[in-house]
Amino acid sequence: MTNPLDLPFDTEEMLEGLRPWIETESPTFDAAAVNRMMDLVQHEMATLGARVERIPGRMGLGDSLRATMPHPRAGEGGILLLGHMDTVHPVGTLEKLPFRREGDICTGPGLMDMKGGNYVYLDALRKLLAAGIDTSLPVTVLFTPDEEIGTPSTRALIEAEAKRHQFILVPEPARPDGGAVIGRYAIARFNLQTRGRPSHAGWALADGRSAIAEMARHVAIIEGMTTEDCTFSVGVFHAGQWVNCVSSVCDAEVLSMAKTQELLDAGVEKMLALNDDSGDVVMEVRRGVTRPVWEPDQPGTMAMLDLANEIAGEIGFHMTGQSAGGGSDGNFTGFLGLPTLDSIGVRGKGLHTLTxxxxVDSLVERARLAAGLFTRLGT
Known part of the structure; x- marks a missing residue:
């Protein structure tokens, strides 16, 4: 039998296949755009002979895809390939960040996070099917539309599906050293609003109470609470419509990351303590979606890492494993205690930026890793 690591993975073929994925822009908040991406992927998975289910979106967000791959025991719980198809880049980003190869570098919105990894793992399944090689366990693929905003609409779907499986693979981008993630810090989001009193900014400035000024004062307070182990960042700020009006409403969003659940709980208390309606400007803080701590060193996950490192050694690299910040849907499966190997996707830099x-050489490398995992997990 052909060694799965020796399957004919081809860099140029993979880049050609990736191009339409990247040029189908899919920012989270544009449900129609996300669904165009899901259309494309649904067709590709159906072509592989998968039984594909389209799960309608909710909360105004895009659809999800669940595909049961061909296997003698298809439908039984085995390996779950879990990824998201939404990106942080608005439609039109291709004009500034086109899909383009320059030597060993290839650019494009969402290419690193995480369409590249999703494509590579599907390509591994494609090559295994073409070679007539069964995966060690049945494989289910679940692609979701809302990871970049904390997975508000699909967390329950992910958790329910993951509980049916023995192993979870999350091809988020690799860590800077090429290693995997075996635990993740907790993430909490907060929605803030200040409400003041409007007035004409030129005619009666003193009569107004600026919601913008109050929120700006709190930006310094909130980001000043940051420590090495628990961070706070104001990432969204919306207010004002007319420069000649004192703004009466200002909205903001805050992201907090903590290395332990205890630190996150303390950070949540600090944020909620900012609620204040005693003055002329009201500050309201509401807790948003949360990603729980995925504690590292769980036995099932460490066994997956050992296998990945064994396969990596045969390919020619070393696979390290560490906890990491930056949430992913692996937080949910890891928190449930399910064996989860995260950040096993492509190597690169500049995710969430215009760089x-x-x-490029990580495409074949990671496809071989994927083929090895798909054929050895559970054996």
């Missing part, structure tokens, strides 16, 4: 790119 987002991957290292």
């Amino acid at each position: 987002e790119h991957i290292e």
Whole structure:
């Protein structure tokens, strides 16, 4: 039998297949755009002979895809490939960040986070099917539309599906050293609103109470609470419509990351303590979606890492494993205690920026890793 690591993975073929994925822009808040991406992927998975289910979106967000891959025991719980198809880049980003290869670098919105990894793992399944090689366990693929905003609409779907499986693979981008993630810090989001009193900014400035000024004062307070182990960042700020009006409403969003659940709980208390309606300007803080701590060193996950490192050694690299900040849907499966290997996707830099790119040689490297995992997990 052909060694799965020796399957004919081809860099140029993979780049050609990736191009339409990247040029189908899919920012989270544009449900129609996300669904165009899901259309494309649904067709590709159906072509592989998968039984594909389209799960309608909710909360105004896009759809999800669940695909049961061909296997003698298809439908039984085995390996779950879990990824998201939404990106942080608005439609039109291709004009500034086109899909383009320059030597060992290839750029494009969402290429690193995480369409590249999703594509590579599907390509591994494609090559295994073409070679007539069964995966060690049945494989289910679940692609979701809302990871970049904390997975508000699909967390329950992810958790329910994950509980049916023995192993979870999350091809988020690799860590800077190429290693995997075996635990993740907790993430909490907060929605803030200040409400003041409007007035004409030129005619009667003193009569107004600026919601913008109050929120700006709190930006310094909130980001000043940051420590090495628990961070706070104001990432969204919306207010004002007319420059000649004192703004009466200002909205903001805050992201907090903590290395332990205890630190996150303390950070949540600090944020909620900012609620204040005693003055002329009201400050309201509401807790948003949360990603729980995924504690590292769980036996099932560490066994997956050992296997991944064994496969990596045969390919020619070393696979390290560490906890990491930056949430993913692996937080949910890891928190449930399910064996989860995260950040096993492509290598690159600049995710969430206009320099987002991957290292082209990581495409074949990671496809071989994927083929090895798909054929050895559970054996």
